[in-house]
Structures are given as C-alpha cells and as structure tokens.
Amino acid sequence: QITLKESGPTLVKPTQTLTLTCTFSGFSLSATGVGVGWIRQPPGKALEWLALIFWDDDKRYSPSLKNRLTITKDTSENQVVLTMTNLDPVDTATYYCAHRPSISASGKAGFDYWGQGTLVTVSS
Amino acid sequence: DIQMTQSPSTLSASVGDRVAITCRASQSIGSWVAWYQQKPGKAPKLLIYMASSLEDGIPSRFSGSGSGTEFTLTISSLQPDDFATYHCQQWHSWTFGQGTKVEIK
Numbered sequence: 001q002i003t004l005k006e007s008g009p010t011l012v013k014p015t016q017t018l019t020l021t022c023t024f025s026g027f028s029l030s031a032t033g034v035g036v037g038w039i040r041q042p043p044g045k046a047l048e049w050l051a052l053i054f055w056d057d058d059k060r061y062s063p064s065l066k067n068r069l070t071i072t073k074d075t076s077e078n079q080v081v082l083t084m085t086n087l088d089p090v091d092t093a094t095y096y097c098a099h100r101p102s103i104s105a106s107g108k109a110g111f112d113y114w115g116q117g118t119l120v121t122v123s124s
Numbered sequence: 125d126i127q128m129t130q131s132p133s134t135l136s137a138s139v140g141d142r143v144a145i146t147c148r149a150s151q152s153i154g155s156w157v158a159w160y161q162q163k164p165g166k167a168p169k170l171l172i173y174m175a176s177s178l179e180d181g182i183p184s185r186f187s188g189s190g191s192g193t194e195f196t197l198t199i200s201s202l203q204p205d206d207f208a209t210y211h212c213q214q215w216h217s218w219t220f221g222q223g224t225k226v227e228i229k
Contacts (some may be wrong), residue, residue: 037218047160047168047211049218060218063125096167109174109215110158114167 002026004036004097004115011121012087018120022080022097026113029075030055033102036080037111038071040093048093052100053080087122094119126150128214130221136229141202145224147212149193156215159188159197162223163208171210172197202226 008020022036029036037052051071052060061069070083080097095118098111127150137143147157155175160168170179172188175195185200199206207228212221 039220046222047162047213047220049213049220052218062219098167107174107177108179109156110160110170110172110179110213111168112170112173112179114169117167 002099002113004099004113006095006097006115006118008095008118008120010119011123013124014088014122016087018082018084018087018091020082020084020095020097020118020120022082022115024078024080024097024099027099029053029073029078029080031102032056033104035100036073037098037100038080038082039096039098039111040091041096041117042090042093045093050084050095051082054100089122092120092122126153126214126217126219128212128219128221130212130224132224133222134225134227136227137202138229139202139204141229143199143202143226145197145210145212145226147190147195147197147214147221149195149214152192153214153216155191157188157190157195158213158215159186160211160213161206161208162211168211199226 004024035054038050053071068085073080097115099113101108129148157175159172162168176188187198189196209223209225
C-alpha cells in the first residue's frame with residue numbers, strides 16, 4: 001500500500017526559506033518511470049503544481065516558481081524534499097506531495113496517491 | 125506554458141442530474157489529461173487519467189472524454205457523495221485548471 005506524508009514547519013516568516021519533507025512507503029523512487037510531485041493549494045483557491053522529481057533524478061519545476069524551488073530525493077530514506085526560498089504571505093497554502101506512477105508500466109498519467117497535506121502559513 | 129481553462133467555476137445541480145465540466149487547453153495536448161475530485165479538508169482523488177480511463181475503484185457514473193484541446197468530465201447521475209470540487213490537470217507540464225465546485229441546487 002502506497003502512503004505519503006508531508007512534514008515541515010506550520011509557520012514561516014516572510015523572506016525565510018521553507019523546507020518540506022515528503023516521506024513515503026509502498027514504492028521505490030528508484031523504480032523506472034516513478035516520480036514524486038509537490039502541489040499546493042492556497043485557502044479556497046485552485047491547485048498549483050510546483051515540482052516533480054523522477055526516478056532518474058530528472059527534475060521539473062513550475063516556470064513561475066522555478067527560481068525559488070529546489071526538489072531533491074533520498075531514495076534510501078524514501079524521502080523527497082522541497083525547498084522554497086524567499087517566502088511571502090501569498091505562499092500560505094496547504095502543500096501536498098503525490099505519487100506519479102510509471103506511465104509505461106501502468107498507462108496512468110495522474111497523481112494516484114496523495115499525502116494528507118500540510119498547511120504552511122507565512123506571517124510575521 | 126500550457127494553460128487549462130476550466131468551466132464552469134460553480135455548478136448547481138440535484139441528485140440524479142447529469143453534469144458536465146469542461147477544460148480547454150491553450151494548445152493541443154493529445155489525451156494527456158487527468159481529473160480529480162476533492163472534498164473539503166481532503167487531498168484530491170484521481171478519477172480519470174489519459175482523458176477517458178477510469179481509475180480503479182471509481183464508479184462508472186464518472187466518465188471522461190476529449191482530445192486535443194477540449195476535455196469533458198461527465199457524471200451521469202449525480203449522487204450525494206459527488207458534491208465536491210473537481211480539478212482537471214494536463215500532463216505535458218502538469219498545470220491544473222481553476223476547479224469546479226459542484227453544489228446542491
């Protein structure tokens with residue numbers, strides 16, 4: 001059974017750096033085609049895709065946030081870390097990580113398992 | 125960057141109604157679209173992938189169609205558990221639509 005869980009600070013001050021960790025189980029991020037993504041959702045607003053890391057360490061970022069984001073993986077620890085710099089109150093949101101299956105193996109292009117999300121508030 | 129324009133933003137309907145939600149992509153993306161259902165305080169749930177493939181465990185009243193730039197999620201007979209917000213996502217560069225809230229009429 002695949003599970004994911006986000007962890008990190010709940011309150012961050014403006015201009016600070018946010019580090020979020022996604023700890024997962026039930027799959028390996030070294031398996032061909034597999035990826036883990038980060039998505040956020042400000043209160044009452046739409047989902048926004050942030051970043052995606054693949055089994056081969058290929059990394060993709062939202063063009064609008066690319067300069068502020070870094071995504072890394074620790075395959076042995078089953079973790080993916082997202083770092084976002086220069087936080088602003090508009091970055092207040094629930095942050096989710098999600099599993100991206102191998103499309104060639106499953107035919108599935110979608111995030112099929114999600115963490116519960118973690119609310120991050122940016123405020124002084 | 126590919127944009128997804130989702131409509132309507134809110135949809136009022138009754139149990140038993142047939143409802144349709146549309147997403148339009150800013151450029152052709154083949155069948156690379158997923159649809160999700162989200163309830164308040166919960167993570168999104170994958171319903172449809174590759175525009176028309178039903179995720180395991182999802183009731184058959186949900187269906188997806190379309191290709192290129194126009195995509196539709198249809199619920200054939202709305203059930204009480206279906207009142208939620210629905211999101212489309214394109215899988216060329218992973219952007220989401222703005223969401224559609226399906227509420228009780």
